Every structure is written in structure tokens, then in C-alpha cells.
Amino acid sequence: MAILVVGSLAYDTVETPRERRERQLGGSASFFAVAARGRHPVRCVGVVGEDFRAEDLALLQEHGADTSGVVREAGPSFHWSGRYHADMIERDTLATELGVFADFQPEIPAAWRDSEYLFLANIHPDLQLHVLEQMTGPRLIALDTMNLWIEKTPESLRRVLAKVDVLLVNDGEARMLTGCGSLAHAAREIAAMGPRRVVIKKGEHGALLFGADSVLGVPALILDDVVDPTGAGDSFAGGFMAELAEAGASRGDGDAVFRRAMLSGTVTASFCPEGFSVEGLLAADSEAYERRMAALRAMMVP
Amino acid sequence: MAILVVGSLAYDTVETPRERRERQLGGSASFFAVAARGRHPVRCVGVVGEDFRAEDLALLQEHGADTSGVVREAGPSFHWSGRYHADMIERDTLATELGVFADFQPEIPAAWRDSEYLFLANIHPDLQLHVLEQMTGPRLIALDTMNLWIEKTPESLRRVLAKVDVLLVNDGEARMLTGCGSLAHAAREIAAMGPRRVVIKKGEHGALLFGADSVLGVPALILDDVVDPTGAGDSFAGGFMAELAEAGASRGDGDAVFRRAMLSGTVTASFCPEGFSVEGLLAADSEAYERRMAALRAMMVP
Numbered sequence: 001m002a003i004l005v006v007g008s009l010a011y012d013t014v015e016t017p018r019e020r021r022e023r024q025l026g027g028s029a030s031f032f033a034v035a036a037r038g039r040h041p042v043r044c045v046g047v048v049g050e051d052f053r054a055e056d057l058a059l060l061q062e063h064g065a066d067t068s069g070v071v072r073e074a075g076p077s078f079h080w081s082g083r084y085h086a087d088m089i090e091r092d093t094l095a096t097e098l099g100v101f102a103d104f105q106p107e108i109p110a111a112w113r114d115s116e117y118l119f120l121a122n123i124h125p126d127l128q129l130h131v132l133e134q135m136t137g138p139r140l141i142a143l144d145t146m147n148l149w150i151e152k153t154p155e156s157l158r159r160v161l162a163k164v165d166v167l168l169v170n171d172g173e174a175r176m177l178t179g180c181g182s183l184a185h186a187a188r189e190i191a192a193m194g195p196r197r198v199v200i201k202k203g204e205h206g207a208l209l210f211g212a213d214s215v216l217g218v219p220a221l222i223l224d225d226v227v228d229p230t231g232a233g234d235s236f237a238g239g240f241m242a243e244l245a246e247a248g249a250s251r252g253d254g255d256a257v258f259r260r261a262m263l264s265g266t267v268t269a270s271f272c273p274e275g276f277s278v279e280g281l282l283a284a285d286s287e288a289y290e291r292r293m294a295a296l297r298a299m300m301v302p
Numbered sequence: 303m304a305i306l307v308v309g310s311l312a313y314d315t316v317e318t319p320r321e322r323r324e325r326q327l328g329g330s331a332s333f334f335a336v337a338a339r340g341r342h343p344v345r346c347v348g349v350v351g352e353d354f355r356a357e358d359l360a361l362l363q364e365h366g367a368d369t370s371g372v373v374r375e376a377g378p379s380f381h382w383s384g385r386y387h388a389d390m391i392e393r394d395t396l397a398t399e400l401g402v403f404a405d406f407q408p409e410i411p412a413a414w415r416d417s418e419y420l421f422l423a424n425i426h427p428d429l430q431l432h433v434l435e436q437m438t439g440p441r442l443i444a445l446d447t448m449n450l451w452i453e454k455t456p457e458s459l460r461r462v463l464a465k466v467d468v469l470l471v472n473d474g475e476a477r478m479l480t481g482c483g484s485l486a487h488a489a490r491e492i493a494a495m496g497p498r499r500v501v502i503k504k505g506e507h508g509a510l511l512f513g514a515d516s517v518l519g520v521p522a523l524i525l526d527d528v529v530d531p532t533g534a535g536d537s538f539a540g541g542f543m544a545e546l547a548e549a550g551a552s553r554g555d556g557d558a559v560f561r562r563a564m565l566s567g568t569v570t571a572s573f574c575p576e577g578f579s580v581e582g583l584l585a586a587d588s589e590a591y592e593r594r595m596a597a598l599r600a601m602m603v604p
Contacts, residue, residue: 088483181390183506184524204485205507206519217508217601219519222486263604299519300602302565 001245002114004138005032006045006106006131007121007234009052009060009070010078013094014228014276017086021228024277025056027078028121028144031231033065034278035238035268038286040245042238043112045069045131049077049100063282069109073100088226088273089203108134117245119237120164122146125156132163139250142166142241143195144233150176158193165251166258167195168237171202183208196251197258199240199265201233209262211255218262219299221270221292227280229273235281239268267292303547304416306440307334308347308408308433309423309536311354311362311372312380315396316530316578319388323530326579327358329380330423330446333533335367336580337540337570342547344540345414347371347433351379351402365584371411375402390528390575391505410436419547421539422466424448427458434465441552444468444543445497446535452479460495467553468560469497470539473504485510498553499560501542501567503535511564513557520564521601523572523594529582531575537583541570569594 005028012026033042041064048057048070057067076099084091106127118138120128122145132141143164149157150173157177161167167190175181178189187198187210200208202220209216243264249257267289274280284292307330314328335344343366350359350372359369378401386393408429420440422430424447434443445466451459452475459479463469469492473485480491489500489512502510504522511518545566551559569591576582586594 086483087477175389181388182524182526182528184526202507205504206521208521208524215524215597215601216603217521219508219510219521222484222489222510222517224484224486226484259604295517297604299517300604301518302561302599302602 001040001116001248002043002112003036003040003117003119003241003245004043004045004108004112004115005029005119005121006108006128007032007119007123008078008101009044009046009048010080010101011051012230012277013079013081014230015083016088016228017084019276021276023079025059026080026230026277028231028234030060030278031234031272031281032119032121032238032241033060034063034281035235035272036242037064037281040064040242041066043069043115045106045108045112047071047073047100047104049073049075052077059278069112071107073103075100077101082230084229088229106131116140117241118142119241120144120160121234121237122149125149125153125160129156129160129163132160140165140244142168142237144168144237145173147173147176161190162194164195166197166199168199168201168233168240170233171200174198174200197255199262201236203229203232207236207262207266209255209258211258214255214259216255216259216262218266218296220266221296221299223270223273226273228276231278232269232272235272236265236269238265240265242268263293263296267296303342303418303550304345304414305338305342305419305421305543305547306345306347306410306414306417307331307421307423308410308430309334309421309425310380310403311346311348311350312382312403313353314532314579315381315383316532317385318390318530319386321578323578325381327361328382328532328579330533330536332362332580333536333574333583334421334423334540334543335362336365336583337537337574338544339366339583342366342544343368345371345417347408347410347414349373349375349402349406351375351377354379361580371414373409375405377402379403384532386531390531408433418442419543420444421543422446422462423536423539424451427451427455427462431458431462431465434462442467442546444470444539446470446539447475449475449478463492464496466497468499468501470501470503470535470542472535473502476500476502499557501564503538505531505534509538509564509568511557511560513560516557516561518557518561518564520568520598522568523598523601525572525575528575530578533580534571534574537574538567538571542567544570565595565598569598
């Protein structure tokens with residue numbers, strides 16, 4: 001079973017109260033691929049600029065990402081710059097330089113069009129739709145989006161939402177997308193737009209799955225130290241999709257496998273904030289993963 | 303087994319985007335007592351002013367509160383006024399008129415000094431200590447506090463914290479009290495101050511129990527409609543303490559009974575925002591409680 005991700009490969013300049021890192025590896029596709037690493041190889045489609053370091057592509061390759069779908073264009077790579085507040089949750093975006101990402105037209109390599117699992121990371125909904133049109137029929141399609149597209153391109157977003165199985169958003173985005181204050185109402189509205197299942201990511205407050213016929217609330221693991229939370233949401237998606245791919249899940253399945261995938265996403269995402277860039281994810285071996293899975297399950301026993 | 307609560311009996315003027323209610327029954331002791339109602343009678347110690355309606359005291363009595371420890375003084379009752387934002391979470395305090403509450407000196411009736419369970423609701427820590435000194439030795443003492451006391455009377459707060467078993471606070475208060483960003487660190491610091499167990503209340507994001515040797519994460523129930531969230535935290539405490547009293551729990555017990563009490567607190571608190579004042583709590587019968595408990599447990603199954 002193959003997982004395909006279409007998203008950004010970027011450089012992030014991140015300032016925290018303790019440290020500043022310049023142009024470290026970031027981007028939704030990078031976090032997603034490294035998060036799924038070892039458990040399931042991931043096919044990456046994206047674009048990088050002339051400045052993108054060969055060692056960063058090599059690092060992704062080394063950790064289970066197939067980057068042969070990443071094209072290099074003339075110009076600078078996507079660059080995001082942000083500063084975290086003392087709480088390590090709130091952040092200010094200082095700069096968003098799209099670079100070569102501005103003209104990104106994702107083309108799926110012919111050999112990858114039959115990938116069984118597709119994750120449409122947060123990019124323009126028209127591009128997400130363009131990707132979908134190239135695929136021969138994935139078993140399962142998940143999509144992430146953000147307030148920018150909800151506000152600016154609502155019709156495009158509706159068109160692509162009609163074709164996906166799982167929407168992953170945060171609670172604010174779910175409310176904005178539907179105009180509903182209650183997440184119960186919001187989840188029902190979203191299901192009516194297309195996605196049969198909705199995952200609400202709430203960072204340190206955990207995550208909710210509104211499944212086909214059940215609801216799951218997963219607490220976040222309690223971390224001793226948060227170094228850099230950038231990418232935790234895409235890491236969640238990586239762990240979530242890897243579990244579904246491992247299980248051979250498809251959209252018609254019951255909620256049980258999706259509930260397990262929520263735990264996998266939660267455990268995977270918990271490693272991300274423990275280091276800058278993908279360092280926290282890379283530091284976690286399968287033993288650390290199993291230990292944390294046991295801790296999460298223990299946190300959920302009534 | 304008797305539960306004693308010392309806290310406020312107040313009038314709240316609450317504005318929501320849909321409705322405004324003037325001088326409705328509120329206060330920590332009121333919500334706590336009604337939340338525990340039917341499951342366990344609650345002895346209330348507090349003060350009200352000349353304006354406090356006899357029917358409000360009668361209502362509390364009718365629902366399992368013994369208000370013979372509530373004294374009436376010359377002057378107005380404690381009055382809080384606030385306005386909820388569109389999200390029904392954020393709120394602005396418009397007025398806090400302490401009235402007779404300003405000179406409140408809680409005296410515990412002689413016959414109540416051997417109460418087994420004591421909840422010190424959010425009042426000045428010196429008063430909480432004064433209550434403790436009158437007791438003959440409760441099996442279990444729980445305490446709530448707020449940012450005001452953490453900032454203004456830190457030494458008094460430390461003195462009373464050294465003598466209690468369970469602290470119930472929200473996540474911001476836990477961080478402020480300890481200066482720790484990580485809740486894991488904050489919980490350890492608080493345990494070192496005295497309370498062996500710490501409950502972190504997070505409203506719509508659920509609650510965490512840092513137990514003697516385990517951690518529990520409980521999601522909040524997903525509500526269709528939020529009418530007025532005022533008092534949900536004290537309702538949580540009421541459901542939590544009622545379960546502990548029912549079980550005859552004491553401070554030396556293992557975490558299991560405290561974990562069950564977290565579920566009782568969560569289910570009980572979920573009814574509070576569904577109506578103004580204590581109306582949501584009153585509308586919930588034991589059948590509704592059991593139905594919601596089943597829904598909560600289902601939300602927690604991995």
C-alpha cells in the first residue's frame with residue numbers, strides 16, 4: 001500500500017523564547033513523511049527552489065520518503081518565519097515568502113497515480129482538486145486546509161471537500177468553515193459537505209474524531225519540554241495515515257481502525273515539539289513510540 | 303458521609319449573544335450543591351445579603367443542600383456581572399460587587415465540624431485556612447482558587463495548599479501558580495506544595511487528573527447547545543466530590559476512585575452550560591446522567 005502526500009517542502013525560521021533557528025527544514029510534506037517513516041514509506045509531491053539543500057532531500061529519502069516527485073524550480077524555496085510566545089502555543093507569523101511555491105502545479109508521476117492513500121496537505125483547494133483529478137481512485141483521501149482558504153476560496157474548498165473522506169482541521173477552522181459554535185453541529189455540517197469523518201486537532205488539548213457512527217476524544221500526551229511545535233499537525237496526519245495504510249483501511253470500514261489511527265497520530269505528533277524541525281520525530285525510535293502509546297492508553301482508562 | 307462546601311451564594315447578571323438574565327442564582331456553593339444533588343446532600347456555609355430571595359434558598363434546600371450554615375447579613379448579596387463573547391467561552395467581567403461577601407468570616411456550625419468531605423471553593427486563602435482550622439479532620443479536602451489569590455496572596459495560598467489533598471484549577475492557573483509552562487512540571491510542583499492530586503479543568507477541552515501515580519485525560523462531552531457556561535467548574539467539583547463521598551474515598555486510596563470521580567465531574571459539569579443559572583443541572587435526571595456517562599465512556603475507548 002502506498003501513501004502519497006502533496007504539500008510543501010519549506011524552510012522555516014523559528015524563534016522561541018530560548019533559541020532561534022534559521023531556515024530549518026519544514027513544510028507539511030516534510031513533517032508528514034518523516035512522521036510516517038519506518039512504519040510506511042511516503043511518496044512526496046512538491047516543489048523546491050534552487051536554494052533547497054541536497055542534504056535535506058537526502059534526509060527525507062533516508063527516512064522513508066520517496067522524493068522523486070519533488071521538482072526543483074528556479075527561484076527561492078517557500079520560506080516561513082515565525083515567533084513563538086512564552087506559552088509555546090501562540091505564535092506570530094513574521095514572514096511568508098511563497099517563492100517557487102507560488103506557481104506550484106502539482107503533477108503526479110504516472111507510476112504514483114494509483115497510490116491507495118492520499119493526503120492533500122494544506123495548499124490551495126484548486127490544486128488539491130487538480131491532484132485528485134490525476135488519481136485513479138485511492139482507497140482513502142484525507143485533506144487539511146486553513147482559515148486562508150476557508151475565507152478566500154470557499155467555493156473551491158467546497159468542490160474538493162465533496163470528494164474527500166477525512167477532513168483534518170483545528171477547532172477554530174471547523175467553526176469558521178461551518179459558522180457553527182458547537183463542534184457537534186460543525187462536524188455534522190462538514191459530513192454533509194462530503195467528508196464522512198472529521199478529525200479536530202486541538203494541539204495540547206488533544207484531538208477529536210467525529211466518525212461515521214461514533215465520537216472519540218483523545219487527550220494529548222503531557223510533554224516535559226516543548227522546543228518547537230511547528231509541524232505537529234502534519235506529524236499527526238503522518239501517524240494517522242500510516243496506521244490506516246498499515247491496516248489496509250478503506251473509506252467503507254467502520255470507525256474502529258480510524259480510532260486506532262487517532263492514537264497513532266497523537267503519539268506520533270507528540271514527538272514533534274520536542275525538537276526543532278523534524279529532529280524530535282527523528283529522535284523517536286519504535287521503542288519510544290510503543291512506550292508513549294502505552295502511556296496514552298493508560299491516560300484514557302476510566 | 304457528609305460533604306461540606308464553603309463558598310459563595312451570589313446573584314449573577316449574565317449577558318450572552320442571545321439573552322440577558324438579571325440577578326439569577328449563582329455562586330460557587332450554589333452550583334456545587336445543586337451539582338451533587340440527589341447523589342449526596344451537601345452542607346453549605348456562606349453568607350447572603352438582605353436581598354437574597356427566600357425562594358432561592360428554598361430551591362437549594364429542595365435539591366439536597368442544607369443551608370442552615372448560610373448566614374444573612376445587612377447589605378447586598380455578592381453580585382457578579384459578565385458578558386459572554388460569541389464563542390460562549392471568552393467573557394468580560396462587567397462588575398464584581400462583593401456586598402456582604404467582603405466581610406465574610408466563615409463559621410462552621412459545631413455539628414458540621416466532623417464532616418468527612420470538605421470543598422473549599424474559591425475564596426480568600428486565609429478564609430479557607432480559617433475553615434480548615436475549625437474542622438476535626440476530614441477524610442478528604444479539595445480546594446479551588448483563582449489568579450487573584452495566586453497573584454495577591456501567594457503566601458496565604460501556600461499555607462492552605464500545604465493542608466489539602468486535591469487542588470482543582472484551570473490550566474492557566476496551574477501555570478501561573480508554579481511558573482511552569484509544562485503541565486507535567488506544574489503538576490509536580492503543586493504536589494510538592496501539598497496536594498497529592500491535581501485536577502486541571504479545561505472547559506470544552508475536558509480535564510486532566512494528575513494522580514498519585516497515574517495521569518488521566520478526560521474529554522469534555524460535545525454539547526449541542528451552550529446557553530450559559532457560568533458555574534461549570536463548580537459543577538465539576540460537585541460531581542467529583544459526590545462520587546468520592548459515595549465511594550467513601552479517603553486521601554490514602556489509590557487513583558482508581560479519583561479517576562471515576564473525574565468522569566462524574568465531567569458528566570455533571572456538562573449539564574450546567576445547557577441552561578442559565580442552575581437550570582441545566584436541575585433539568586438532568588439520573589437517566590440523563592447515566593446516558594451521558596455511557597456516551598463519555600464510549601468517547602474514551604481507544
